[in-house]
Structure formats: C-alpha cells, structure tokens
Amino acid sequence: MTKDRRSKGWYGKLDRDGFIHRSWMKNQGFPDHAFDGRPVIGICNTWSELTPCNHGLRTLAEGVKRGVWEAGGFPVEFPAMSLGETQMKPTAMLFRNLLAMDVEESIRANPLDGVVLLGGCDKTTPGQLMGAASVDLPSIVVSSGPMLNGKFRGQDIGSGTDVWKFSEAVRAGEMTLQDFMAAEAGMSRSAGVCMTMGTASTMASLVEAMGMSLPTNAALPAVDARRMALAHLTGRRIVEMVEEDLKPSDILTRAAFENAILANAAVGGSTNAVVHLLALAGRVGIDLSLDDFEIGSDIPLLVNCMPSGKYLMEDFAYAGGMPVVLSELRAAGHLRPATTVLGGDIAAFTEGAECYNAEVIRPFADPVKPAAGLRVLRGNLAPDGAIVKPSAATDALLEHEGPAFVFENIEDMKANIDRDDLEVTADTILVLKGCGPKGYPGMPEVGNMPIPARLIRQGLRDMIRVSDARMSGTAFGTVILHVAPEAQAGGPLALVKTGDRIRVSASRGVLELLVDPAELDARRAAWAPDPPRYARGYAKLYADHVMQADRGADLDFLTGKDIRPVTRESH
Secondary structure (H helix, E strand, O other), rough: OOOOOOOHHHHHHHHHHHHHHHHHEEEEOOOOOOOOOOEEEEEOOOOOOOOOHHHOHHHHHHHHHHHHHHOOEEEEEEEOOOOOOOOOOHHHHHHHHHHHHHHHHHHHHHHHHHOEEEEOOOHHHHHHHHHHHHOOOOEEEEEEOOOOOEEEEEEEEEOOHHHHHHHHHHHOOOOOOOHHHHHHHHHHHOEEEEEOOHHHHHHHHHHHOOOOOOOOOOOOOOOOOOHHHHHHHHHHHHHHHHHOOOHHHHHHHHHHHHHHHHHHHOOOOOOOHHHHHHHHHHOOOOOOOHHHHHHOOOOEEEEEEOOOEEOOOOHHHHHHHHHHHHHHHHHHOOOOOEOOOOEEEEHHHHOOOOOOOOEEOOOOOOOOEOOOEEEEEEOOOOEEEEEEOHHHOOOOHHHHEEEEEEEEOOOHHHHOOOOOOOOOOOOEEEEEOOOOOOOOOOOEEEEEOOHHHHHOOOOOOOOOOEEOOOOOOOOOOOEEEEOOOOOOOOOHHOOOOOOOEEEEOOOOOOOEEOOOHHHHHHHHHHHOOOOOOOOOHHHHHHHEEEEEEOOOOEEEEOOOOOOOOOOOOOO
C-alpha cells in the first residue's frame, strides 16, 4: 500500500521519530506489517462502568476490530470521557462539550486516518460527533443500542417514562413505596440505553437519518447478535471510507440536518435533539436555527413508542426500525437527497424496508398523532425562543393563559413543591429559573417539574411548566423548555414574579408574559445575576464561555473546525 495517509506522518518515517512511534506500539504485539501504510482506524470508545448504557461497548469494539482487520486496516482503540446520564452530577450536559474537546484533541494528536465512534448514552453521541466533525477525518457511528423491554408484573415498562409515572403514583398514594422499589430491577435488565424513545435512542435514530451510521443502527437491541454483526460491518466500511476520503463534512450537509429534524418529528424524539443538532451544525458550518425546526412541525408521529406512545425500542426494532420510518418520509415526499457513510444517497437506507407491525410504526395515512413535531415558541418571555413537544403534551394545555407560580431555583422548587398550602391550581403555570446553561450550570433535565403534591392527590397529572432547563427525552407533559436567554444571562424569565399572567399558544408559536413593559423595566433595573457557583476548573470555563440554548449550548471558542495538520514532534 503506497497511498499517502495521515498516519504516514507518524509511522512512515525512517528516522528517530518514526522509530519511537513504531517501537512503542510494538510493545503491544503488533507486527511490522501493521505499519506498512494501511489505514489506521481509531475506535473512540466511551465504555465505562459508570455509564451503564455504554457498558456493552467493550464487546462491540471487538466486532469493529474484526471488520477493520478484515478490510486491511489497523484498528487501535482509545478511550474518551464517558458521560453517564444517570450517574453524573450536577448534570451530564455540563460535560458534553468537554467530551467533544476530548474526542477532537485525541483524534488530532494521534496517527489516525479514520474513526469509529462508539457511544450511546445521551450526551456521548452528540459529544463524539461534535469532536469528530471539528477534525473532519472519515468517521462513522456505532451505537450501543437499547436495553431489552423492561418487565414488571407481566407488563412492559419503559425506562424513564414509567419512573416518572410510578413516582407520581407514589406521591398520589396510588402506589406503595414497596411496589415502586420492586419495579427497580425489572426496569433495567440488559446492557443498553433507555428502551424508550429517550435522548439516547433519539440521537441514534437521528444519526441513522443523517447517514452517519449503517442502516438499522438505531434500534437493534444492545444484546442482539445483529448489533455485533453491524459493528463488524462498520469496521469494514470505515476502511473503505478512508480510501474514498468520505468525511463528516461530505455527509453532514444542510439536507442531512433537515432529514434529522423530520425524523425527530416522525419518531416522537427528544427535545434534547434540538440543542445537540444546533451544536453539531455549528461545528460543520451549517447555518441552522431554531426556526428551522418548524419544518418538522407538520410531520405526523409515526412511531408508537414511549413517551409519546405505548411501545418500546425493542418493539420498534422488530417492526422494522428506522429504514421503515425513512421509507415513509420518502414516500410522502419529505426525505431530502443526502450523502451517507455508504457513499450513496439516503434513499438506499430505505431499500427493502418493510413494516412488520403497523401498530408500532404507523403509515403516514394513519399516524399515532397528526402534526406532532416540536414547536418553537417566541414572545417577550422568550425573545430567542423556547420549545415544546406536542406529542408528549396535553392538547388542551397547548393553548392556555394563566397565573405564574415562580420557583427561583431548583432548591426553592424541591423545598416547596409538596407544601399543602402552595397556592396553585390546575390553571397555574409553574415557572423555574436558574437552570439554564450558565445558571445551573449545564442546563439539567429538571424542566418537567413534579406536579404539586396537593394537585397530584386531586388526580391532576399535567400542567404547564416553563423553564430555561431541559427535560429527559423519556419524560412527558406540557413542558416549555430551553427558554432563551436564560434567567442567569438576564433573559426576561429572570423578571417573572408569582401572580404574573403568561399566555401560551403552540399553534401560533407564542410565549408571552402579560406584564406592563414599564413594570418589567423597573424589575430589570433592580435585578442582578446570582453569584457564579464555580470559581475554578472546567465548570468555570464552561459558565464563562457557554452559548445559549438557541445556539446549541456549545462553547463559543469551539464552533467551526480545525483541519490543519500537526507537524511538530514531541521529541
């Protein structure tokens, strides 16, 4: 093999530097011919026992290696920071950009010609993609895959979604604490990510819709042997991609982002996809804005999965998975022509697609819900936008006006939400401040505030909630999120007081604070931001440089890419 490759700058030198690069690698038992000019493929692995969603990736990496060796490449596995959504405090989102930095610099600094990204848990997939896109070497994704369906007393239960339901049932006195605890082991019974259409499965679905993975990557269960076969095939394909010089910039075009937005609507995907897609677009130089998400607002909900429906990801896989969804979008004239990791058009992902369960994946003519895509709301309360997920909301609340009850921060909310004398009714709009990118910091998934205990006991299960936070992709309810600018940045949300009236209209895209402008000016003059919660380390760097939700909450100095070669040696 004589083709010049990036890795030749390390392994092709017949001098002291080349000696050092090759010799130290040989202590792992690699033979001379591993350095003969074949493509060096990095396997970027976010495996960790602290990220339960990703603990199956250690095995999948072996499948990728088999495929790389088979295709004539040289696979080398390396770790990247792993973000366990269920384990990290204050929120995994605080560290998404740190993972992106880790991935970017690890790829840039090492002798790699192409990269396979092994992720799964919510922030690992976008973080890895952001980092890889900023270096722009041939890259492809293998997701960890969803867990098997949860089981509890003969019924399927879904991670996240049923946790929220069971928790509210305990607070309402409808479920005992003993029964609640009994459901714990049956909820998570195999390797893999949430088996609901939460953020992890949403991002895997959108990666497939954008053409950054092989077909069927999104839905195959983590423990299904076909996922190991997919990893093997991915290893083969990345070697071919290096030969073709097929890079993220060739795939992540505007058309690809539009396909992701359309697919997110069709699958009932997570609201978190918005901040991740916006951040990724910023890395590849695509001018994507919140308004662009309106192209999905009229797309019907086709996938009948929790939290917007009743089934789970295992059912989605067996019904045909994303190829069927893309086929439906294509047949309806919505799928945009776009290049994929296979080198051809995304239409190839739909070839041979067949739905095996029309209850799980519905046709356009008979959807789960019509026009269920995310809606962008604007007004004097959210000048730079906010979002709501109609497919997971109560229809009657999507057009509503009512009085606000304000929680100044998460501690205020937790301390008072269950007070019996809390002055709230079903018409009240709960407002939570201080939970945006700068304010928390990290923009946690607390936007789906609990329903006040007094109202829960009366049978109420939904009310409007407004915040600068995010919510779990597994959550549901009439929850208005990502209000920008956030309170800590001086957005109008900071000025809301209990008793103020707020108007919401999803159909008109409106979120308005019905307070006289002169009164708001007076409040602003008296307002000051909370003191920063961190004075050192990455958290301070993040709070100082993070952009608002409508910009994807990336760090301002990380937008764009740097594809310059690294020429200086370390010795």
